[in-house]
Amino acid sequence: MAKWRLSSILIALSVFTISASAQIVFFADFEDNSSAAVPGPEVNELSAWVPDNGGQVWELADHPGTGSQGLFNSQEGCGTSGNTPLPGVTNFSDGVMQMLLATGDDDSWGFVFRHSGDDTGYLVMFGTVETPAIIFARLDDGCGGQQCADQSGCENGGAELLQIDHGLGAITMDNTQVLVGRVEAIGSSIKVWYVDIANVADPMGDLGAPTLEITDTTHASGGVSVWHESQGVSFIDDVIVTGAGGFDATAVDAQGKATTYWASVKTAAR
Ligand SMILES: [Ca+2]
Ligand SMILES: [Ca+2]
Numbered sequence: 001m002a003k004w005r006l007s008s009i010l011i012a013l014s015v016f017t018i019s020a021s022a023q024i025v026f027f028a029d030f031e032d033n034s035s036a037a038v039p040g041p042e043v044n045e046l047s048a049w050v051p052d053n054g055g056q057v058w059e060l061a062d063h064p065g066t067g068s069q070g071l072f073n074s075q076e077g078c079g080t081s082g083n084t085p086l087p088g089v090t091n092f093s094d095g096v097m098q099m100l101l102a103t104g105d106d107d108s109w110g111f112v113f114r115h116s117g118d119d120t121g122y123l124v125m126f127g128t129v130e131t132p133a134i135i136f137a138r139l140d141d142g143c144g145g146q147q148c149a150d151q152s153g154c155e156n157g158g159a160e161l162l163q164i165d166h167g168l169g170a171i172t173m174d175n176t177q178v179l180v181g182r183v184e185a186i187g188s189s190i191k192v193w194y195v196d197i198a199n200v201a202d203p204m205g206d207l208g209a210p211t212l213e214i215t216d217t218t219h220a221s222g223g224v225s226v227w228h229e230s231q232g233v234s235f236i237d238d239v240i241v242t243g244a245g246g247f248d249a250t251a252v253d254a255q256g257k258a259t260t261y262w263a264s265v266k267t268a269a270r
Contacts, residue, residue: 053082076232104233
C-alpha cells in the first residue's frame, strides 16, 4: 500500500510540473528551491505562513506520507486552532482550492475562503476521526475561528449549513495516509471532494462525483486560508489555488497579479 501511495504521488508531482501553467495561481510544495512553486519559491518559505493564532506553530518537516517536505503543524489543542492565510491569495472569487492532508491526530483541517473579515467568509472543514465528515459553514454564523468545531457549535447539527459523512472509513493517524481535499467554488456553486490519493489516478484530474454540493450566495470573493481545529502533529502539502477554469481551462491567468504581489512584498521588505 505504501509503495502504491508513493507512486501515486510521484505521478502527481510530474503532473504538477507539466500543468503548472496559466490557470494555477498558487502552488506551494514546501520543497527547497522548488521550480514548481507558483508564483515562485517564496510561497514555500516558512516565514510566509503566518497563523492568525500565536499559539499555532508551523514547521517544515519530512512528510512520511508524501515522501517529501511538508508543512507540519507542531502544536495540538483547541486553543491553537485558526487560520493561516495563503501568502498572496487575497482576492479569490472563482476556482479550485486543493491540498494534500494527512493526520497524526483525530481532528480537522479546512479551507477558509472568500474571507473578507474576521467573521465573513466560508469554511469547508475536512474532518478525520472525531468528526468523520465534511462540513460547509459560514464564519458569519460563528464557525471556524480560533476554537474547535464543538466549541463553536458548528458540527453535528449545529450552526453549520451542511455536514456530509466523509465516506473514507477509518483514517490512519500516523500521517502516512494522504488525502486529497478539493473545493471548487464557481459563483454560488460550492463542490467538495475528499478522497484517498491511493484511489485516484491523477490528483489534479477527475475525482469523480463530489461528496458535498451546496449553493450559497453570501460571499463572492476574498482571501483563502488553511484552517485547522486542534490538528496537531499533522501535515499539509501541495497547496494549490486555480483561477476560474480549475485544472482544465487554458484561458484564465491571474498569475500576473500574484507576481506583482510578490514584487511589492519584496520591495516593502527592503
Ligand atoms: Ca512537499
Ligand atoms: Ca474536533
